[in-house]
Every structure is written in structure tokens, then in C-alpha cells.
Amino acid sequence: MEDKAESDEDWNYQFLEELVEDVEENQNIRQCIECGKCIGECPASKISDFNIRRIIRKVLRGDKSVLKDSDIWYCFLCERCKRVCPKKGVNIPLLILNLRNESFKKGYGPRYNDLTKYVEMAEKFLTNGTVLEDPLDGSLSPERIEELNEICNFARIKYVFKASEASKAHKKKNLNKKRVKK
């Protein structure tokens, strides 16, 4: 039978601990009873293959392939699951954010092109103090803007930008090599 009884060895909490070690709101993820209540009303499950139970299973088994799954990018962070989950101390959207963080770090996250809108918003945030052009109440004063720039450098955007430049350069080099060969 494929679905053999679970043995203790199936579980490996190290990955989970790395993920939620300092996340108070997710201390009880291990207590997920796989009841599936969260799936019934999950918008992401309705429009994609997203399945929170499957994601939790992978996490609780230390299966890091979950970081490569496109699933994790489908969560709406709507917190519906938190409302229906019978367990306290389980915050799925926050777990998803942590998984996305790890995925980003490993280079499986969005590419620079996927972030164009956010790059624009980040630029506006660091010049106007809001994510929109010409805000209702005018922009923040230069002093306040300086504070925002000190707090957020959007290192991740810069990192993704560099990665994309590097990969472009790499592709160009390969292309040139091919041309030379011809």
C-alpha cells in the first residue's frame, strides 16, 4: 500500500524551525491535524493547484523542494484559513511569506521583470512617501524622505536586478561565443 502508516522518521522539523524560529504567530504549525478546513474556502485553491495541506506536509517533513513549487506564489494572504483553522498559533499566510523569503534567497523567487510595478512603487515610496504619483496630501518633506531611505534600501530589488543583469551578460556572452563559432 502506498499510504503506509506514518512513522516518526517521516517528520523532520529542522526546516520548520529555520522558517518559524522567531515567528511567534506560527509556534503551533506542528499541531496541524490536516483536517483540510483551510482548503475549503481558500481562494488560491479555487484558481490554482495551491493546496495548503500539501505545503504544510512538505514543510513538516523538511522537504525543501517546496521552495521551488510555483504554488507558494498563489496565496492571497487573505487570512481566511486562519479564521477557520481549529488550531491556535497557526498562521498560514505568515508561513507562506517565510517560505517565499527562503525561495527568494535561494534564487527561485520572482525575476526582475516580474517586479517592474514594485520597482516603480518603491521608487515613488522613496521620493514621495507613498506608492503613488502626486499623492492627495502632497509628498513628504525631504527630511522625512531621508528617514524612509535610511530604513528601506530595498536590497532585495537591487539583488534581483544584479542577478538579472548578470544573467543577461551571461546570455550575451554565450550568444557571442556562438556567433564566433559560426
Add this chain to the structure above:
Amino acid sequence: MEINNLAIDLEEIEKRYENPLDFFRGKKLCLFKACLEKYFPGVRFGIQDFLEELGMEVIICQNQSCCSGTFFQRNLITRAQFAAINERNINEINHQADILLVSCNGCYNSLLRGRDFLKDNTVRKKTQDILNDVKEKMGGEKYLGQYDILENPKLRIIHDLDFFYLIRDELVNTLKFGLKGIKIAVHYGCHYLNLDRDKDINTYLKDKTKLEELIRLFGGVPIDYQERESCCGWGASQIVIHPDDALKVTYKKLKSAENVNACFILMPCPTCLYTLSKPEFRERMHKIFNDEVEIPTIHLNELIAILRGCEEERCITLRRKSPRFNQIYATITQE
């Protein structure tokens, strides 16, 4: 260090004040600048005009920035950076006001969430380190504690919907028009409906009905529909990441309200309003589903402005005017 929750205790006010508005009198009220109010100025004016007419002291904190929730939810800033942005805002506002009113579910969530993150020692330390760097960069503070994490600030935060509901008896007295039996569907938005940061567990799990109760009080008929509790489709940027998939959620919601013959959908959040009303989204849905969705959408603050008889341009953006909307406006404001 104990980080307290800044959500206002609604039950306490209801218990202690026969007229809950008295709690707010003599206090300085600040309106949080939600970025998307830019597209829907009626969301701001709707509440600002109302409060000023009641003789309340209302301010907008010029030093407040966007809550940065958008960046946090897209994994572009860390919890500590997000908490630092939030704490900077709370600190500036606390310096100038006693109560912060919030018109947007996203901002409301961010304001409470930033504080929640500070409960974790590691995040709090990182946040304070960031704020210390800011202080150094700015050459010190302008007022005492400007860059400190606040242990027990006087500031209390309230969502506009909770505020209007709390003072509903006063509110209804200021209205010039009623809803004349119009059928209205409601959308709370997931970050109001599913948020537990501001509620005890019982209130959290109970059905939310404040919008329906307000509609009844204004003389309208709240009408139930299948997708009442579903997300608008924004889904923390899903509409940007997977637009065609996310619009399925949006379409289903709008269609479901249209199918029960609701005149419009009422909501307490400009971000939901943006998603549910943006002409480009409507056009795209038209293309994908080969079906036109026409149902208008209105923010609670805008509706209150209309019912109070404010000038049309002040309560609703011209961009959103449609024949169906004009009809609603004309029906409501008919003497």
C-alpha cells in the same frame, strides 16, 4: 518591554458611554493617509467633513508615510524594516493626536501588525537598531523619544467602519437623505473579516454584520449573496502576479452580487474598491469571460457623504460615474 495592542476597545466604550461620541470629544483625531484615497478622495472627505461638522478637531499627519504593507507582502522588505516604517508613523501620529482613524483595511492591518511583530525580541531589537541609525543620520531627535519604540503610547487606532458603527445614532441624525429601500450587497474585505489582531476570539469568530446594520439604519435593504465573504481578488498583489487567475475571483464576486439584483456593493476599504471598480480590470474581465459586469461599488465613507448631501464631486470620483451610478445617486438624493 511590553508591546501593547493599539486597537481601540470598542466594547469598553459602549459600556462606559451612553453616547459613544462623547469618548471622542475633546480628543485630537488624526486621519491616516491611505495611498489609495488619492483615487477616491471621497473616502477621505466623507469622514473629514462629517467630523468637522460635529466640531471635532481633525488633523492629517504630514509626516506619515505609506504603511509599506504592499512591500512587506511582496517580500521586498523585512519584518524589522516594515515594523520600523510603522513605528515611525505611529510615533509621529502619537505625538500629534489621541485617536487614529483608518479608512483602509490594508493600512489598518499594517498598523496593528507592525506592533505585533515587535512582540518578538529579535525583531524588536532589529527594529530599534534601524531606528537608532535613522536618529544618528538625522542628527538626533526633534522631540523626546521620536525614534523610540513606544512602550505604552496613548494613541488608539480605530477602523472607520467600527467608528461609524459605534456612533451610529449620532451619525444617522446628520443625514439628509435615506437609502429609500435600495438593495445593497456588502463586501467587508478579507483584512477586516479575517483579522484577529483587534478582536477577542469570540468577536473574531462571530459573523460580521456592521455594514448590514448600518444599511438598515440608513433605510436600505442589505442583501445576502453567495460570495459575500470572498476576497476582492487583489489578494496581496495576486492581481499583479497572476492577473487572469485573480480576476476570476473578482468576477465571481461581482457577478454573484449582480445576480441577486443588488444596486451596488458597499465596502469599507479603498483597496477593495480599487480592485472591484478599476475600469481596466472590468474591461479585462469582459474580454476573459465574454460578459460585462456593471455593478457599481461604493466605499462607506463615500456613501455617508452622499447621504449627508455633500456635493457630488466631493463624494465620488468622476472617473467612476456610470449610468448605473448616476441613477443610484439621483434616487438617493431625490428630495
